[in-house]
Every structure is written in structure tokens, then in C-alpha cells.
Amino acid sequence: MTISRLLVVGASGLVGSEVMRAASSVELKLPTGPRVPFSSSPSSVAESAMLIGAPARVTLGVARNVSGFATKAMDLLDPRAINAVVTEFKPDGVIIASAWPHVDGCEQDPARSSRENVQTVKNLIAALADSVRVGFFSTEHVFDGKQAEYDERSKTHPLSVYAKHKRDVEELLLTRGNAMVARTSYVFGAEAKRKNFMYRVIDASEKKTALKVPTAQAGMPTWAVWLAKSALQLLDSDFEGIAHLTGPQVLTKGEWARVLAKGLALPDVEITEVPWQESGQIAPRPERVRLISTKHDLHHPPLLELLSQEREALLTKVV
Ligand SMILES: NC(=O)c1ccc[n+]([C@@H]2O[C@H](COP(=O)([O-])OP(=O)(O)OC[C@H]3O[C@@H](n4cnc5c(N)ncnc54)[C@H](OP(=O)(O)O)[C@@H]3O)[C@@H](O)[C@H]2O)c1
Numbered sequence: 001m002t003i004s005r006l007l008v009v010g011a012s013g014l015v016g017s018e019v020m021r022a023a024s025s026v027e028l029k030l031p032t033g034p035r036v037p038f039s040s041s042p043s044s045v046a047e048s049a050m051l052i053g054a055p056a057r058v059t060l061g062v063a064r065n066v067s068g069f070a071t072k073a074m075d076l077l078d079p080r081a082i083n084a085v086v087t088e089f090k091p092d093g094v095i096i097a098s099a100w101p102h103v104d105g106c107e108q109d110p111a112r113s114s115r116e117n118v119q120t121v122k123n124l125i126a127a128l129a130d131s132v133r134v135g136f137f138s139t140e141h142v143f144d145g146k147q148a149e150y151d152e153r154s155k156t157h158p159l160s161v162y163a164k165h166k167r168d169v170e171e172l173l174l175t176r177g178n179a180m181v182a183r184t185s186y187v188f189g190a191e192a193k194r195k196n197f198m199y200r201v202i203d204a205s206e207k208k209t210a211l212k213v214p215t216a217q218a219g220m221p222t223w224a225v226w227l228a229k230s231a232l233q234l235l236d237s238d239f240e241g242i243a244h245l246t247g248p249q250v251l252t253k254g255e256w257a258r259v260l261a262k263g264l265a266l267p268d269v270e271i272t273e274v275p276w277q278e279s280g281q282i283a284p285r286p287e288r289v290r291l292i293s294t295k296h297d298l299h300h301p302p303l304l305e306l307l308s309q310e311r312e313a314l315l316t317k318v319v
Pocket residue numbers: 009010011012013014015016062063064065066067070074075076077096097098099100101116120137138139140184185186187188
């Protein structure tokens with residue numbers, strides 16, 4: 001089933017922005033007849049809906065605040081606001097790219113994490129008919145890192161508050177059904193808020209300051225563009241359940257910084273590796289998680305080639 005009215009929640013974020021872009025490049029094959037109308041009523045939600053790219057897919061981006069691709073404010077902690085958007089826009093698919101993904105913040109304020117990472121999704125699900133497809137992004141942190149690798153059927157063991165709350169939402173959605181949960185890791189890409197790790201490496205190169213990274217912690221750097229396209233592809237198909245969507249390599253932050261510096265041709269990147277206790281982190285994290293997939297055949301491009309090919313786009317300032 002190809003989704004024809006897609007609601008993207010968290011459309012101003014790193015992943016949500018790329019989902020908005022990816023939604024424009026999907027070809028829809030409709031039976032003969034009139035195009036799906038942009039809207040049946042001249043409501044404010046419909047007017048702010050963005051018709052992008054493919055003629056028949058209508059995509060509306062929302063977030064707590066209007067910003068970037070989020071053209072409509074919809075706070076997931078406000079059930080009335082959710083109902084208004086759902087009633088008016090009538091999505092047949094929703095991608096939840098919203099969260100409070102601040103791992104250390106969640107550890108310090110578990111009540112806020114529960115509200116912003118779990119209650120938000122509960123509120124949204126309550127407003128959606130069972131027929132609406134739902135996509136969600138989760139994290140490699142649902143595992144403890146003690147196994148050599150994890151596929152989609154592996155038993156979870158979250159170490160932090162953030163990870164536990166992400167796991168709780170996974171379970172909520174799997175119980176609901178008609179859902180795709182994409183677990184990913186170390187997402188990078190061009191981003192208006194410049195908060196992903198790539199920008200720390202770029203800034204260290206420009207300012208010639210040493211980059212302090214924790215030793216031993218490793219993840220699987222994943223390009224936001226590939227992640228968004230892959231997640232959308234699975235959501236448009238009959239895929240059900242969990243999908244591991246990550247880059248091809250497990251890298252420590254130090255190794256990843258070196259790959260970024262080489263691939264993006266950044267000079268003078270000095271990397272200092274410190275024990276995680278000295279790195280300012282608060283929440284416990286798995287040391288090394290390798291996610292593999294037995295459920296799909298989507299392959300992420302090799303990191304170095306990707307970085308050199310996309311260098312210009314990755315280094316261009318996003319507003
Ligand atoms: N980035 C990674 O490395 C990574 C790795 C693994 C998994 N993930 C998962 O991927 C997803 C996307 O992450 P990201 O890095 O793209 O996040 P992000 O850049 O921080 O974006 C978060 C988005 O969520 C919105 N949002 C937050 N609270 C909201 C609320 N109450 N109501 C409506 N919108 C709300 C934000 O809007 P406002 O700014 O207006 O609040 C923003 O658009 C998250 O679920 C995260 O857990 C990310």
C-alpha cells in the first residue's frame with residue numbers, strides 16, 4: 001500500500017526533514033481517474049499541507065513549533081491539537097520522527113522523558129484509526145551491547161531511561177500493529193540545528209580545537225537521507241514490525257571522527273579519546289552495538305565514498 005496522505009511528526013528535526021524530502025521522490029501508481037485532491041476543504045491545516053513532488057502524495061509536516069518543513073504546530077502533549085490535525089488532514093500514514101532524544105537529559109529527568117518520549121506517542125496513537133500505517137524511529141540503545149550482533153528478533157536490554165522509554169514505545173506499536181519500527185544509530189547529515197556529531201568534527205577542524213570523544217563506545221553511523229528513504233519504502237510496503245536500518249560499520253566516536261575528516265577532506269582534526277566517565281556523559285550506554293537485519297535487503301552506501309560524493313551537500317549550511 002502506498003501512502004497517499006502522509007503526516008510527518010517531527011518534520012523540523014534531522015530525520016523528519018529528510019523524511020519530508022524523501023516523500024517527494026516516491027512515484028505513486030494510481031488507478032486511472034482523478035488525482036487525489038490536495039484537500040476537500042479550505043481549512044488552515046489543508047492550506048499548510050505541502051504538496052511536494054509526486055502528484056498524488058500529500059505530505060504534511062508538523063512539530064511542536066513551526067520551523068523548517070514543519071508548517072503546522074502540533075504538540076503531541078495536546079490531544080485536542082492532535083485530533084484537530086488528524087480529523088482535518090485524514091492521514092493514511094504517519095511517521096513519528098519526534099522525540100526528546102537527549103540521552104543524558106532523560107537520565108536526569110525521567111518524568112520528562114516519559115512524557116515526551118512515551119505519552120506523546122500514546123496520545124497520537126489514540127487519535128488514529130487502526131487502518132492508519134505508523135512508522136517510528138528507535139535506537140540501538142535498546143540493547144546492552146554484550147552480544148556480538150543483534151538482529152530484529154534479539155532480546156532487548158535497555159541500560160538508560162531514554163532507551164527504556166524507546167523500548168516501551170516499540171512494544172506499544174508492535175502491540176497495536178500496522179506499524180514499522182526502524183531502529184537506527186549515530187544519524188548524521190546536513191541539519192539546520194547543527195547538532196549531530198558531524199558538526200562537532202567540522203567545528204573542530206575550523207576552530208582548530210581538540211575534539212574530546214569517549215573511548216570504547218561504538219555505534220553505526222547512518223546517513224539521514226538513506227534512513228528516511230528506507231523507512232518510507234518500508235512504510236509504503238506491507239512491512240510489519242521492527243527493521244534495523246543502519247550504516248555498514250561499527251565505529252567508535254574517534255574512528256567515526258577520522259572517517260568524517262577524511263571523507264569530507266577536513267584539515268587539522270585533532271581527536272582526544274577519554275574514558276566515558278571523563279566525557280561528561282551521565283547516562284549509561286551500550287559499549288558496542290552491531291545491528292544486522294534479517295528482515296529486509298536495503299543496503300547503506302559505504303561511508304567514505306558517500307562522504308566524498310555528498311561533501312558539498314553535507315558542508316552546505318542548512319537554514
Ligand atoms: N539522531 C540520532 O542519532 C538517532 C539515533 C537513533 C534513533 N534516533 C531517533 O530518531 C528520531 C528522530 O531523531 P532526530 O535526531 O531527528 O530528532 P531531532 O532532530 O531532535 O528532532 C525532534 C523533532 O521532534 C519534534 N518534537 C519534539 N517533541 C515534540 C512534541 N511534544 N510534539 C511535536 N513534536 C515534537 C521537534 O520539534 P520542536 O523542535 O518544534 O520541538 C523536532 O521536530 C527520534 O525518535 C530518535 O530517538 C535518532
